[in-house]
Each structure stands twice: as C-alpha cells, then as structure tokens.
Amino acid sequence: MKTKLFTAALLLSSTLAFSQAHNVSAGYQKPTDPAVIENLEQWQDMKFGLFMHWGTYSQWGIVESWSICPEDEGWTQRKPEHGKTYFEYVKNYENLQKTFNPTEFNPEKWADAAKEAGMKYVVFTTKHHDGFAMFDTKESDYKITSKNTPFSSNPKANITKEIFNSFRNDGFKIGAYFSKPDWHTEYYWWSYFPPKDRNVNYDPTKYPERWNNFKNYTYNQINELTSEYGKVDILWLDGGWVRPFSTIDQSVDWQRGIKVEQDIDMDRIGGMARKNQPGIIVVDRTVPGKWENYVTPEQAIPDHPLDIPWESCITMGNSFSYVPNDQYKPTKKIVETLVKIISRGGNYLMNIAPGPNGDFDQAAYDRLKELAKWIKINESAIYATRSVAPYHDNEYYYTRSKDNKTINVFHLTEGERYTVPNSFTFQLPENSKVNNVKVLGHTGKIKWNQKDNTVTVQNPTKNLEYATVIQVNLK
Known part of the structure; x- marks a missing residue:
C-alpha cells in the first residue's frame, strides 16, 4: 500500500482476525436442519469462492466504510481534501452517492473469469457498515437505485440482483454479505448523540422503541434480500459487535469494547431467512450459537485443522476495497494459500474489489487466468476433499x-x-x-x-x- 500507516493497520487487522480464528470453535452448534446440513456439505465441497467489497467509497479509493467511524480514524486516516472536520467528512462521504456511476459494470464478465479460475460460490457486499445499499431496498433512499444516484437510470441499476443472476447462471452458490450495524440510519447512529465508536451510539435499554425500529429495519432489509433476489444459499452477516451482551467473550480484545446490549433477535431473522430460503446457511460472524453455521477467520489461516466448517476470507490485493495501484498477490501465493486452507479443511474466499468504473483491475483478471491453468490440471485434488x-x-x-x-x-x-x-x-x-x-x-x-x-x-x-x-x- 501507499502508506506505512495503512499497511500497519492491515497487519493489525490480520493479527486480530488470526487471534479470533483460534477462538472460533468455542460454542459452535452443529445445524440440525437436514436441508442446511446438505447445503453446508455442498459448500464445503466447493473450496474456493469470490468475495467482492464494493460501494461508493471506491470513488475515493479508500478502505470501505471505516473512515466514518471515530474509533477507527487512526488506521483509516481521513484525507483533508475530503473534509476538514468529522461532520464535513461524513457529509462528503455520503454525497459520494450523487456521483457513483459505474458504467462499465458487467457481472457476466466477472462470473466467467471466476468460473474459469475454479471459483464455485460468490459473496457480495449488499450493504456494508456505512449503510449504503447496493440493492433496491424500500427501507432507505441511501441506495444504488435512488434517484440521487446517477447509476439508478442504468438498466443494471439493481447491482445485487444483476450479480446474483449472472453468477447463479454460471452455477455458483450465492452469498449475500450484509452488515448488521448501519452507520447511516437514525435507528443505529442517532443524530441526537455523536458517534463515539463502531457501536450503537445510544443505550438500547433506555430507548427501546428506537432499538426496536432498528431491529425491524434490519429484519425488513434481510427479508428483501432473501425473498426478492432468487435463490440465496448463504446469508453472511458481518458486524459481530451487534450481538446479545451475554455472548461477549471478554478474552477477545475487540469484544471488550461492546458496552451495551445490541440483541437484534437472530431467531426472528434466521427463522425468516430459512422460511424464505429453505436450507440457507447463516453466518452470524463471531457470535457462537445456532446462527453461526461456519466460522470466518479474516486475512489469516488457522495454523491447524479446525473440526468445524470454516472459511478464510483473504484479499487478492492488500485491501478489501478498491485502492488505486493495489499490489495483487502473485499467482504462486494464491495457489499456496488455497492449498494450505484446504489441507486444514477450510474454504478460501478470495476478495477482489471492483473500482469506481465498475470493473476489476486488469491485474486481477491476469491472476485469475493464470490460476485457471493450474486449477484445471489439479481440480480432482481440490474439490470435494477433506483434511x-x-x-x-x-x-x-x-x-x-x-x-x-x-x-x-x-x-x-x-x-x-x-x-x-x-x-x-x-x-x-x-x-x-x-x-x-x-x-x-x-x-x-x-x-x-x-x-x-x-x-x-x-x-x-x-x-x-x-x-x-x-x-x-x-x-
């Protein structure tokens, strides 16, 4: 990356994620629903998937969402030209909606390249922590299909639907990434109080009606994604600080920063998702229990096999989001990462970030093409295998x-x-x-x-x- 600060931040993030990976099997509950068990078995056979972080932030070439969180300013350092004060910065960040117009968006091209490279499933960021929806939600106007977004006039404006359809047509399992926290809605970051960190900025026990509105808001958006976008195989929920207070693990550093109850009623959400999509895998990241059907170490590989289903999400470049001149890993490194992960019983979810024009860097396509040759020769040793x-x-x-x-x-x-x-x-x-x-x-x-x-x-x-x-x- 361009700055030592950002590189250090990535290393810190990786270290935290890696330490998290060593606690992931605690409290795991094996699913009992036969349809979920079957889907999970098929997913474990697939071994290799594509992750895509994409949103309005790609226009600034910055890390996704995190720069608007006061807690994370130290490693996502805001540029002065984007706003001299915090509130000016957030306003300018949210105004990126008004210029987002990725006219080269062509999900069929992505699906074809990923399929050739041996990927079998896709997980797309339908909404990250900043709250900007890359789908046509009815709950907010902060979305790709809003008249405030230039791309809304494009026939492919509902980006999530276009991606899901294109990859599904190429035989992929479909995963919907969804951020439980939403830093745009008044139901989570209420403007009555300034935000202090990544958590809800009021006490839900003191303002239960507002928190109940947030629960309904979250429920309704997930209901949209699981009922209006064709078959969805994986619901990948991020933002593990939104969780019942009783589930906090005090041995995990970042969880000690959660000071208030943030229970969004996962039984209600998960039950609805399973009704809409029988057999759907639910991944309530880092929250042990029946709604974390597999675990997800980030930017790291556990140093030993895990006895539960797991997936490492690792970037092809240095960043999950688009950054100009990102340094993409050599194909040899990608192969080695895949081999190490599957030898320990996991899946490899490799992230490639689209840019503001709506396409990958050419370097990413080059890596996928090189990878395809090796995968084609060795596929019988990769798929449907176990440790x-x-x-x-x-x-x-x-x-x-x-x-x-x-x-x-x-x-x-x-x-x-x-x-x-x-x-x-x-x-x-x-x-x-x-x-x-x-x-x-x-x-x-x-x-x-x-x-x-x-x-x-x-x-x-x-x-x-x-x-x-x-x-x-x-x-």
Missing part, C-alpha cells in the same frame, strides 16, 4: 477424497518461483497401502516405491508451475 493427517509435513500438504480411497499430496516450495525437485518423498497415514500413483498434469508412467509409510516418487516432468500434486490411490 487428512498428517495435514502438513515440511513442503507437503494433504487432502483426501471423501471415500478415503485417494490421498492428494501437494508439494510447495518457498521463494518467488516454484522449485521442482527430482523426486518427492513423503509420509502417508499409518497402514496405507498404495495401489497407484499419479502426478497430475503428466500422462506417462510414474516410477515410485513404498517402504512402510514412506512413498518416493520420481518426478516425471520439470514443467510444473506453482505446485505439484501427487495423487495416491489406495488399495
């Missing part, structure tokens, strides 16, 4: 087929380029008896031998990029 011991041993990472008849061994090396060895030597689980060995991408014969639980494979080719996959079929 298996030893999970990770030096340069080797493992997955297994769901029927336990195949072990997939991924070989990675450090450095900018993948170093292809002359042979591979790795361990298999106890009492594994090998029937056959393949090096994916090579069609000829393979020389290999097994001694006890150790297998050695002679490398038949030097033309592999990013990582090698050895597929071991067991007797």
